[in-house]
Amino acid sequence: MEPTFLYSLILSATLFTIGIVGVMWKRNAISLFMNVELMLNAANLAFVAFSREFGLMQGGALVLFIMTVAAAEAGVGLAIFIAIYRSRRHIRADEIDLLRG
Amino acid sequence: METGITAYVPQVAWSQIAPFVILTLGGLLILALDALLDIVVKGITPQRRDSVLTWVTGGSLFVTGMMFYGNVIGTTGRPFFEGALRADEFGNLGALIVIFGSLVFVAMSPRLIREKKLPAGEMYALLLFAVAGMTLLSVANELVTAFVCIEILSLSLYVLTGMNRRSPRSGEAAFKYFILGAFASAFLVLGIAFIYGATGTTQLFGTGRLMQQMQASEARIGARQLIADKQSYDLGLDEILYAGERPVRTAVFEAEQEGRAIIASTRVEVETQPLNPIWLFLGFVLIFAGLCFKLSLAPFHMWAPDVYEGAPSIVAMLIATASKVAAFAFLIHLVEAMAVWEHFPAASLFLLSSVATVSILWGNLGAITQTRMKRMLAYSSIAHGGYILVGVATLVSAASFNDPLAHERIRNSILFYLFGYTLMNVLAFGIAAYLGKEGEGEIAAYRGLSTRRPVLAAGMTLAMISLLGLGIPGTIGFWGKYFVIKEAVNAGMTFLAWISFIGSAISAYYYLRVVVAMYMLPEEKETPVAGGVLQTNTGYTFSLGLSGAMICFFGILPALFWALGS
Known part of the structure; x- marks a missing residue:
C-alpha cells in the first residue's frame, strides 16, 4: 500500500465529512447543494484512489458516469430552486416549511 | 511484442434490452410529439393532443410489460449487456410490478392534467424515463449502472413531484425530496467506491461468480506487482546484455526460473488471501443507508410525509409503489451478492x-x-x-x-x-x-x-x-x-x-x-x-x-x- 493511496483516502474521507457537516449546518439551499456536490466528488476521489491502487482503468471510467449524473442533478436541482424562489423570494431551507405535521 | 489491436465487438442481447430501449425511445417520442403535434396536425384541440400522448405512453408501457412477461417465462438469470444487467425471475417480475404501477399512473393522469392544467407531454416523458430507470434498477447487476438508474428515476420523480408549479406545497415537496435524495446518493456513491475497493469490481454476479471475479482481480493485483518486478528485472538484464557478455544467458534462465517460482508462490498466496471484508461491509452499510433514503426506511424517512402530502396524489402513489419495488429488487440482488463474504x-x-x-x-x-x-x-x-x-x-x-x-x-x-x-x-x-x-x-x-x-x-x-x-x-x-x-x-x-x-x-x-x-x-x-x-x-x-x-x-x-x- 503506497502512501499516496492512503493520503487520497484520508482526503476523500475528510471532504466527505465536511460535506455531511455542511449539509447539516448550512441554511441556504445553494450552499446545501454545494456540500452535496462536495460529498459526491469526495466519493469520486475514493473511486480513483482504489482504481489507481488496483492498476485498473475501470474505476476511473466509472467516475465519468458519476460526474455526468451529478451535472444532471445540478440542472434539476437549480431548476427546482428557481421555482421555489419565484414563489417565495428566498431559498432558505429552514424557512420552507409549509408542510409539517 | 504484439502491436495489433484486436477489435472487441460486444455482444448485445437485443431481445433482453429491447424493453428499456422502447421506454427511452418512447420518452423521446413523447417529447417530440409534444412539440410537433401542434405544427403537424392543424387545428388539433389540446384535449385531443393530450389523449394522443396518453395513448402513446400507455402503449409503450403495455408493450414493455408484455416483453417483461415474456422474459419472466424465458428467463435464464445469466448476466447480459457486458454483465451490467442480469434478469432473473425476481428482477423481471419486479419490473412487471413497476410497469403495472406506472400504467395505473397513466390511466389516472388525464384527470390530474385537466384539473391542474399540467403539461401532459413533459409529465409522460418524465414518467417513461422514470420507468426506464426503475425497470433497469430491478435487473441491474452492476453498481454504477444501479446508481445511474436510481438517479434517472429520482431526477424524474423530483420534477414530477414539483410538477404542479402553481402550488407552493408541490414545489416545497420537490425541494425537500431533491435535497435529501441528493444527500442520499452521495452515500450511495461512496458505498459503491468502497465495494469497488474491497472487490476490485462493481459487478454483482451470482454468489459464486463474484467470488471468482474477486479472486481474479486479486490475482491481477498480484500479477501487476509481478510484472513491475519483472520489468525491473528485465531492465537489469538489458544492461548486462548491452555489456555483451555471453554467460548472461544462464543468468536469464535462472531469473526466469526464479520468476516462475515467485508466480507460483504468489498464486498460493492469492488463493488463501481473504478479500477485504471491512471495505466490503462499510460499502454495504453506506449503500444501504443511501437506499434507506429512497425506500423511506426509518432513520431516513423524514422526507416521506412531506413529499407525499405536497406531491400530486398519483405521483405520491408512483413514489410509494413503483420506485420502492425497484429499489427493493436492487437491495435483494445486493445482499445476495454480498454472500461472497x-x-x-x-x-x-x-x-x-x-x-x-x-x-x-x-x-x-x-x-x-x-x-x-x-x-x-x-x-x-x-x-x-x-x-x-x-x-x-x-x-x-x-x-x-x-x-x-x-x-x-x-x-x-x-x-x-x-x-x-x-x-x-x-x-x-x-x-x-x-x-x-x-x-x-x-x-x-x-x-x-x-x-x-x-x-x-x-x-x-x-x-x-x-x-x-x-x-x-x-x-x-x-x-x-x-x-x-x-x-x-x-x-x-x-x-x-x-x-x-x-x-x-x-x-x-x-x-x-x-x-x-x-x-x-x-x-x-x-x-x-x-x-x-x-x-x-x-x-x-x-x-x-x-x-x-x-x-x-x-x-x-x-x-x-x-x-x-x-
Whole structure:
C-alpha cells in the first residue's frame, strides 16, 4: 500500500465529512447543494484512489458516469430552486416549511 | 511484442434490452410529439393532443410489460449487456410490478392534467424515463449502472413531484425530496467506491461468480506487482546484455526460473488471501443507508410525509409503489451478492433487523397522530417498508442464506408482498385522488362518505383492511404479511415476527379510524360536501376496479400469483 493511496483516502474521507457537516449546518439551499456536490466528488476521489491502487482503468471510467449524473442533478436541482424562489423570494431551507405535521 | 489491436465487438442481447430501449425511445417520442403535434396536425384541440400522448405512453408501457412477461417465462438469470444487467425471475417480475404501477399512473393522469392544467407531454416523458430507470434498477447487476438508474428515476420523480408549479406545497415537496435524495446518493456513491475497493469490481454476479471475479482481480493485483518486478528485472538484464557478455544467458534462465517460482508462490498466496471484508461491509452499510433514503426506511424517512402530502396524489402513489419495488429488487440482488463474504449474514443481520424494527414502530406510531390522509398513508408506507425489510433480513439470516430452497421461498414471499403492497397503495391513493380536495386532506372529511359515495367508501375500506393485513384474511395484504412472517419464524427470527405483529396491531387503530369515519360518524356540518358528479375517465375507474378485484382475487387464491410466472 503506497502512501499516496492512503493520503487520497484520508482526503476523500475528510471532504466527505465536511460535506455531511455542511449539509447539516448550512441554511441556504445553494450552499446545501454545494456540500452535496462536495460529498459526491469526495466519493469520486475514493473511486480513483482504489482504481489507481488496483492498476485498473475501470474505476476511473466509472467516475465519468458519476460526474455526468451529478451535472444532471445540478440542472434539476437549480431548476427546482428557481421555482421555489419565484414563489417565495428566498431559498432558505429552514424557512420552507409549509408542510409539517 | 504484439502491436495489433484486436477489435472487441460486444455482444448485445437485443431481445433482453429491447424493453428499456422502447421506454427511452418512447420518452423521446413523447417529447417530440409534444412539440410537433401542434405544427403537424392543424387545428388539433389540446384535449385531443393530450389523449394522443396518453395513448402513446400507455402503449409503450403495455408493450414493455408484455416483453417483461415474456422474459419472466424465458428467463435464464445469466448476466447480459457486458454483465451490467442480469434478469432473473425476481428482477423481471419486479419490473412487471413497476410497469403495472406506472400504467395505473397513466390511466389516472388525464384527470390530474385537466384539473391542474399540467403539461401532459413533459409529465409522460418524465414518467417513461422514470420507468426506464426503475425497470433497469430491478435487473441491474452492476453498481454504477444501479446508481445511474436510481438517479434517472429520482431526477424524474423530483420534477414530477414539483410538477404542479402553481402550488407552493408541490414545489416545497420537490425541494425537500431533491435535497435529501441528493444527500442520499452521495452515500450511495461512496458505498459503491468502497465495494469497488474491497472487490476490485462493481459487478454483482451470482454468489459464486463474484467470488471468482474477486479472486481474479486479486490475482491481477498480484500479477501487476509481478510484472513491475519483472520489468525491473528485465531492465537489469538489458544492461548486462548491452555489456555483451555471453554467460548472461544462464543468468536469464535462472531469473526466469526464479520468476516462475515467485508466480507460483504468489498464486498460493492469492488463493488463501481473504478479500477485504471491512471495505466490503462499510460499502454495504453506506449503500444501504443511501437506499434507506429512497425506500423511506426509518432513520431516513423524514422526507416521506412531506413529499407525499405536497406531491400530486398519483405521483405520491408512483413514489410509494413503483420506485420502492425497484429499489427493493436492487437491495435483494445486493445482499445476495454480498454472500461472497461468509460472515456477511452475522455482520449485517443486526443492521437490517434494527432498521426494520425502527421502521415498523416509528411508521406505525407516527401514523397514529396524523390527521391528514396522505401523511397517514406516508407513515403507513414507512411501516410497510419495515415489513418488507423483515423479509430481506430473513433472506440474509444465516439459516436461510446457504439453503437455496428456503432462499427461493423467502424471495417469493417478498415479491408477493411487494405486489400486494403496490395494489393496495394504488387503491388507497387512487381513491384519495379521485375524491380530490375532500380525499387528499383531513381524514375527518371522510365522515359519512358511505352515504355520499358508497362504492368509493367500499373501495377505501378494502384498501384499509388490506393494508392492515393481519387479522382479517381474504385480502392480498393478509397473505403478504402471513408469508413474510411465516418465513421469518421458520428462519428463527421470532423477534422480528413479534415486532411485525405488534406493528400490525398498532396499525389497526389508524386504518380502522378511516373506516369508522366513513361508516359510523355523522358528517361534519362545516365539511363542504362535493356532491356533484366528479370528473372522471374510464381508465381511472377501470384501474381502481382492477386493483380492488385483484386484492380480493389474490386474497382468496394467493397461490395463483405463482401460476403467473410459470
